[in-house]
Amino acid sequence: MRLALKIFAVLLTLLVLYNVWIFGHIVYWRSHNPSVSAFMSAQLTRLQAENPDAELHHRWVSYERISPNLKRAIVASEDAKFVDHEGFDWDGIEAAFEKNLKQGRIVAGGSTISQQLAKNLFLSGKRTPWRKLEEGMITVMLEAVMDKRRIFEIYLNVIEWGDGVFGAEAASRHYFNTSASRLSAAQGARLAAMVPNPRYYDAHRNARGLARKSNIIQRRMRYADVP
DSSP states (O other): OOHHHHHHHHHHHHHHHHHHHHHHHHHTTTOOSOOOOOOHHHHHHHHHHOOOOOEEOOOOGGGGGSHHHHHHHHHHHTTTTTTSSSSSOOOHHHHHHHHHHHHHHHHOOOHHHHHHHHHHHHSSSSOHHHHHHHHHHHHHHHHHHHHHHHHHHHHHHSSSSTTTEEHHHHHHHHHHHOOOGGGHHHHHHHHHTTSSSHHHHHHHHOOHHHHHHHHHHHHHHHOOOOO
16 A cells, blocks of 8 residues: 555655646746647657658748638637637537537547647647646646737647648748748638648548638638737
8 A cells, every 4th residue: 555655645746746847838838939739749759650851841921921811720720719718719619529428539620829839849649638627737837827829829820731841831821832921811721721631631632522622711700819
């Protein structure tokens, strides 16, 4: 029993220290830009296992230098209630749960932009109950320390948009040979449509359904509220 208590105490201490480390990074990133995320590091390792000279395509740009078209498209596609909720869209989570239960497998996630950012910055891609719990804790930290504009700015600069392609600027140049500031409504909608499965759409740019999904997002963009 004593040994079990000691082990529990050690594990609890490590957990607390780990979350303090995360919180420290979030506080720092409130005014400094992260140079890399956990997901970016994992993808670079994967790419370099196949090609040691592989590099990520990533260039940070400020919030002002990202087209409002892309911002509206992402909110319309990924998190329509982003500016209003405190990190979690409970209606969306309930709807995703019911859809997954009906299908008998995971077909919808219900994750907000804040939750997606928490996962990309710090966590692995493995789906486990522990990871979802940690994702929730990090989401609370992000929402407590940063305003919506800063959360969205970091999100737009670190999410994956293709095989080794990260952030709005790299994606804009990769797919349209233009800067993130000059994206049209159609281009922004198409990039937003690719977010759920970017590597697949990078390799299958004429995939069935991509154009239809882009058109749906473009119609919804006028109603999207962005920070």
